[in-house]
Amino acid sequence: MNAMSDLRPAARGAMRAPGFLSGSWLAVRLAWRQLRSERARLASAIAGVMFACVLVFMQLGFRAALFESATTLIGAMRADLFLMSPMTLASFRPETIPRVRVSQALGVEAVQAAVPVYLAQASFRNPESGRRRMIQLIGFDAEAGVLDLPGLAAMREALKQPDTIAFDARSRPEFGPVLRMFQEQGPFAVQIGNREMRVVGTVEMGTSFGADGNAVLSEVNFRRAVRERPQALVDLAAIRLKPGADLLAAQAALRAIMPPDVAVLTQEELRRHELRYWEEATPIGFIFSFGSLMGLIVGMVIVYQILFSDIAGHLKEYATLKAMGYSNAHLSRVVLGAAGILALLGFVPGTIASAMLYGVIADATFLPLAMATERAVTVFLMIFAMCGVAGLLAVRKLRDADPADMF
Amino acid sequence: MENPVEIREVTYAYGEGALRREVLREVDLRVGPGEIVILTGPSGSGKTTLLTLAGALRAVQQGSCRVLGRELAGAREAERVALRRRIGFIFQSHNLLGFLSARQNVAMALELDGGTGERERLERADAMLASVGLAEHAGKQPGQLSGGQRQRVAVARALVGSPGLILADEPTAALDKASGQEVVHLLRDLARSRGTAILLVTHDPRILDVADRIVAMEDGRVVADDAARAVNG
Numbered sequence: 001m002n003a004m005s006d007l008r009p010a011a012r013g014a015m016r017a018p019g020f021l022s023g024s025w026l027a028v029r030l031a032w033r034q035l036r037s038e039r040a041r042l043a044s045a046i047a048g049v050m051f052a053c054v055l056v057f058m059q060l061g062f063r064a065a066l067f068e069s070a071t072t073l074i075g076a077m078r079a080d081l082f083l084m085s086p087m088t089l090a091s092f093r094p095e096t097i098p099r100v101r102v103s104q105a106l107g108v109e110a111v112q113a114a115v116p117v118y119l120a121q122a123s124f125r126n127p128e129s130g131r132r133r134m135i136q137l138i139g140f141d142a143e144a145g146v147l148d149l150p151g152l153a154a155m156r157e158a159l160k161q162p163d164t165i166a167f168d169a170r171s172r173p174e175f176g177p178v179l180r181m182f183q184e185q186g187p188f189a190v191q192i193g194n195r196e197m198r199v200v201g202t203v204e205m206g207t208s209f210g211a212d213g214n215a216v217l218s219e220v221n222f223r224r225a226v227r228e229r230p231q232a233l234v235d236l237a238a239i240r241l242k243p244g245a246d247l248l249a250a251q252a253a254l255r256a257i258m259p260p261d262v263a264v265l266t267q268e269e270l271r272r273h274e275l276r277y278w279e280e281a282t283p284i285g286f287i288f289s290f291g292s293l294m295g296l297i298v299g300m301v302i303v304y305q306i307l308f309s310d311i312a313g314h315l316k317e318y319a320t321l322k323a324m325g326y327s328n329a330h331l332s333r334v335v336l337g338a339a340g341i342l343a344l345l346g347f348v349p350g351t352i353a354s355a356m357l358y359g360v361i362a363d364a365t366f367l368p369l370a371m372a373t374e375r376a377v378t379v380f381l382m383i384f385a386m387c388g389v390a391g392l393l394a395v396r397k398l399r400d401a402d403p404a405d406m407f
Numbered sequence: 408m409e410n411p412v413e414i415r416e417v418t419y420a421y422g423e424g425a426l427r428r429e430v431l432r433e434v435d436l437r438v439g440p441g442e443i444v445i446l447t448g449p450s451g452s453g454k455t456t457l458l459t460l461a462g463a464l465r466a467v468q469q470g471s472c473r474v475l476g477r478e479l480a481g482a483r484e485a486e487r488v489a490l491r492r493r494i495g496f497i498f499q500s501h502n503l504l505g506f507l508s509a510r511q512n513v514a515m516a517l518e519l520d521g522g523t524g525e526r527e528r529l530e531r532a533d534a535m536l537a538s539v540g541l542a543e544h545a546g547k548q549p550g551q552l553s554g555g556q557r558q559r560v561a562v563a564r565a566l567v568g569s570p571g572l573i574l575a576d577e578p579t580a581a582l583d584k585a586s587g588q589e590v591v592h593l594l595r596d597l598a599r600s601r602g603t604a605i606l607l608v609t610h611d612p613r614i615l616d617v618a619d620r621i622v623a624m625e626d627g628r629v630v631a632d633d634a635a636r637a638v639n640g
């Protein structure tokens with residue numbers, strides 16, 4: 001008997017548990033083997049994660065496109081400071097300020113130029129179908145060069161002629177094939193409001209949620225097109241400072257001389273003001289966040305159910321592993337490993353599908369939708385967190401695997 | 408040489424308060440080195456409960472329970488988990504992971520030991536499967552094996568880590584007579600050659616012959632402790 005006992009391997013007492021890394025690797029490998037064994041279930045889990053992934057990409061994409069396009073106009077203006085009515089919520093629906101404030105601004109030493117900008121929505125008749133649609137008119141002193149849009153510089157002289165406009169070639173197609181017609185026949189007449197005006201060129205600007213299309217015209221032509229506008233009121237004043245002037249000091253000086261009916265904003269402040277409108281004053285920002293959250297919750301529920309039923313269907317096996325000496329922590333790593341695998345397997349095709357969808361939607365809506373690395377990282381973290389939470393919820397089921405009930 | 412199992416005056420009760428019911432009463436049980444002990448008794452006499460206490464699957468309530476040199480009374484969960492790694496369990500059903508091959512199932516018992524590499528684990532699993540007569544079936548999944556073959560894989564899994572003690576509860580209950588006997592004799596032969604002690608619960612009179620000693624229980628007490636007629640090694 002005792003001689004027999006000596007045959008027992010001496011290493012028994014020296015056994016040590018695997019390190020964290022190799023333990024995790026074994027856990028993830030076991031998770032993968034389990035997932036792989038049930039193809040249909042794996043496919044539906046991946047589809048669930050993909051669904052959440054695409055939904056979140058779309059919501060975040062639309063949100064970013066909205067915010068980006070909302071500030072296209074502001075971004076295109078070459079000005080250091082702006083005068084705006086403090087009552088203005090967003091530039092597509094401006095409150096006016098007295099025109100005299102523009103000349104008052106010139107009283108500040110650092111100011112080189114101050115130009116009024118006029119904004120209004122007017123109906124534009126599609127030259128092909130004859131249907132009317134609201135277009136954003138942007139009027140400004142063509143000479144001053146406040147607007148910096150591709151194609152605009154060459155048209156400065158043409159826009160000085162009476163009743164001329166430059167049409168935004170990236171307006172929605174419902175305005176008609178204006179760009180093509182211009183390329184084919186040169187300047188041609190269109191109807192804006194009740195007035196006949198001539199398209200003398202095109203610029204590149206882009207649509208936003210506030211504007212389906214844009215037309216740029218001179219100050220004088222703007223007043224002709226928008227008759228109801230009193231001469232003494234403007235919507236925005238763009239101020240250019242002398243080279244080397246201190247931005248904040250100039251802003252303070254302007255504030256000091258301006259009555260409270262105008263606010264003095266830097267370009268960045270104006271952009272943020274605009275963004276804040278969309279984010280806070282409209283439900284749009286909330287809708288996109290809510291949409292993303294819904295996608296994540298649906299994805300989480302799907303992943304949770306898959307993981308949960310994997311555990312519930314293998315309680316005896318999990319209990320056996322516990323009896324063999326597997327710790328609850330190790331088995332939790334198996335479940336979380338499965339969650340991580342699903343996150344990865346759903347994210348990759350989900351991202352590819354989203355990138356393709358972005359292209360399709362951008363073509364259809366003319367919104368600036370494109371896959372951005374930063375957003376992909378954000379979505380990856382969200383999807384990972386989604387699967388992680390699902391995993392943590394499912395892990396609780398492991399407690400039901402009690403090795404004492406095995407015999 | 409210390410006894411692999413040394414149970415003294417263990418009392419165990421399920422439930423609490425008014426529902427409290429004692430199922431073990433001052434039980435003493437000893438399994439010597441390399442000894443094969445069979446535990447029998449009528450249904451409900453507490454055999455399984457005693458086995459789960461010896462296997463560190465349950466916390467000891469009263470009395471002393473020393474297994475492989477460890478006192479389990481008052482032991483923490485983590486200590487019990489660690490001790491389980493040195494015990495080979497064989498259950499009534501094989502409980503193999505259906506999505507792993509026989510080889511991978513057996514290797515699972517070795518993955519708990521950080522000192523082994525993947526190659527070594529698979530080699531040892533193959534060798535163990537060969538010694539239970541399943542060399543050609545190592546790559547098959549449990550679903551492709553017969554009941555007796557699956558239970559032999561379970562035996563291989565219990566033994567591959569060279570445990571200091573094997574605990575088995577009615578390992579033949581799900582098998583027909585021939586494969587049941589085959590599995591138990593295999594278990595006995597392998598344990599003998601390695602000098603591993605076995606504590607085995609069974610109702611099956613046909614396999615009592617493998618025992619060195621037979622312990623009978625009734626109503627939570629040990630009522631008989633006989634040296635078996637089986638020839639000792």
Ligand SMILES: Nc1ncnc2c1ncn2[C@@H]1O[C@H](COP(=O)(O)OP(=O)(O)OP(=O)(O)O)[C@@H](O)[C@H]1O
Nearest residue numbers: 421422430448449450451452453454455456457610
């Ligand atoms: N988890 C539990 N909770 C409450 N009572 C239990 C539990 N497990 C077993 N019992 C009771 O404890 C008593 C002893 O059960 P145990 O399973 O140890 O008996 P056994 O000898 O293994 O019986 P069998 O031969 O039928 O397997 C039985 O009366 C049983 O009903």
Ligand SMILES: [Mg+2]
Nearest residue numbers: 407454455456
């Ligand atoms: Mg029992």
